[in-house]
Amino acid sequence: MSDAPAPVPDPVRSARLAADLDAADLRSDPLRQLWGTEADDALGRGMREPILRAIADDDGVLATLGRLFVLGLPQPEAAVASALPTLGVDGLVALGLARVEGDTVAPCALLRPQSFVDADGVGEWWIASDLDEVALDGPLPADHVLGVGGASRTLAETVVPVQVERALDLGTGCGIQALLVARRAGTVVATDISRRALAYAELNAQLNGVTNIDFRHGSMFDPVAGEAFDLIVSNPPFVITPRTEGVPAYEYRDGGLVGDALVETFVRAAPAHLTRGGIAQLLGNWESRQGVTGLARLEAWVPADLDLWVIEREELTPLAYAELWIRDGGTTPRDAAFVPLLTAWLDDFAARGVTAVGFGYVLLRRGGGEPLRRVERLGQSVSNVGAALAAG
Incomplete structure (x- = not known):
């Protein structure tokens, strides 16, 4: 800590x-x-x-x-x-x-x-x-609150630019998405399981004179039980981390569930919290397992009456994925902990028959007509995604 x-x-x-x-x-x-x-x-x-x-x-x-x-x-x-x-x-x-x-x-x-x-x-x-690896001159503590990183900027560029009455930022972290959405919403509810993150998010709202955000503590949709929103955004702690003793579980990236269960939980639960015409958007990872692609697994989680648009931006092998996130925590191949961590990650993937891990954007919409189902891979750089999703 x-x-x-x-x-x-x-x-x-x-x-x-x-x-x-x-x-x-x-x-x-x-x-x-x-x-x-x-x-x-x-x-x-x-x-x-x-x-x-x-x-x-x-x-x-x-x-x-x-x-x-x-x-x-x-x-x-x-x-x-x-x-x-x-x-x-x-x-x-x-x-x-x-x-x-x-x-x-x-x-x-x-x-x-x-x-x-x-x-x-x-x-x-x-x-x-929180102070980063450079300032700390070492690995991050487990309760680290991340600033504005690449994933934050990606989600911000992806969110559909619509005016709404009520919005939800689930897993707000330092609060950057809540601040962005607050520019187009009457009220924003920002939640996080980390009280430390909520303290930063509230401070950041105060520093920038933003007053229409309601901060709530709790896991997933628990803090908003029975409530519905016109827009839900989330950059959740989707990183797939082994549930193995000795493997750091960073709150800002690790949701505490096995495999891609956190993304599945979000996708299955979000529709109950959408108003008619409401949109839910998130970043996430999904596993390909034993011949079933991650995109196929993801599509099966979404009720058939909802619009779904998924853009898979990247797919990594289990080895490449493990190395990426071990390094993200500040551990390099020069450190004694690297090989045990790599072994834990690869063993975890092997236990579920994982052959690849995809990353991308997910949009759900409670529409009123024939459901739109669009699942695609886009390896090249894309821009103005939010506007494109709005047009779709």
């Missing part, structure tokens, strides 16, 4: 922090200009040294906050106090985002600007999340 405390959302302190971040211009373009495009791109590959070299002699407000929040590095207390005049160091500590160690302020979280483009225009938010 994480050594850092969970955030403590507070609307007054969050507003003060947002005012300081705005005054410092802690946004993507100014940061990129500060340390350069090449260094910024290197950070995306897990290297912060180019940024540190670029701002080594810069003690300005933006450089101080960049090192503290973007890179996750301790900074002198006096410099942080100067950079956050409205909130102050005590306020930052009270939010659970930092701690004071002697005459330095050590971050307990990352806080990065995240730009987005959707059907309503261009914007940017500040998104807080």
Whole structure:
């Protein structure tokens, strides 16, 4: 479990922090200009040294906050106090985002600007999340709350851009999908089984002045029993992980079920929570087993009276899949734990006769006419998926 405390959302302190971040211009373009495009791109590959070299002699407000929040590095207390005049160091500590160690302020979280483009225009938010592998200099704790990653961006680009009264973000994590959907919804319910994740999500809503999100704790559809929604989105913890002692179960990616049972559970349960014309969308993995393709198994889970559109973007062998997610947790082939983890993954797949694992997008819709059933593989890069799904 994480050594850092969970955030403590507070609307007054969050507003003060947002005012300081705005005054410092802690946004993507100014940061990129500060340390350069090449260094910024290197950070995306897990290297912060180019940024540190670029701002080594810069003690300005933006450089101080960049090192503290973007890179996750301790900074002198006096410099942080100067950079956050409205909130102050005590306020930052009270939010659970930092701690004071002697005459330095050590971050307990990352806080990065995240730009987005959707059907309503261009914007940017500040998104807080747990310290990553680079900041921790090691593997992630099991209760790690992820920031905005590739899967988050994929789902955001996939969601159908429709105006709705009620929306649900199931498994909200840091809250990025809830924030996006809130731009087109009267009310959003955001759920997660992780109280730590909900704390980050609520803090992020406060930082960005978003007030139409209702945060609820619980597993799958339990927090919304008996309720229906016009739009359901989910980037669930769909990663297939062996239920074997010694294999880390990361809350942000592992739903605690065997194989692809979490995606099956979602797909079977979601229709009961859709209004007439309502749409449910998720990312997921599905297993091909003993001659039955993953797409065929997935299609069989969906009631025949619902519209279904599945786009499989990628299919991996069990070996490639295992290596991908072992590395994602911060373990490499140089580490002693790598081979035992790989063995556990391959044994788990072999026990179910898994021959491949697919990844892609799923759309369900409670329509009123002849059901649309479209299941396809698209290996090439695609864009504007949400608009295409709306047109379909």
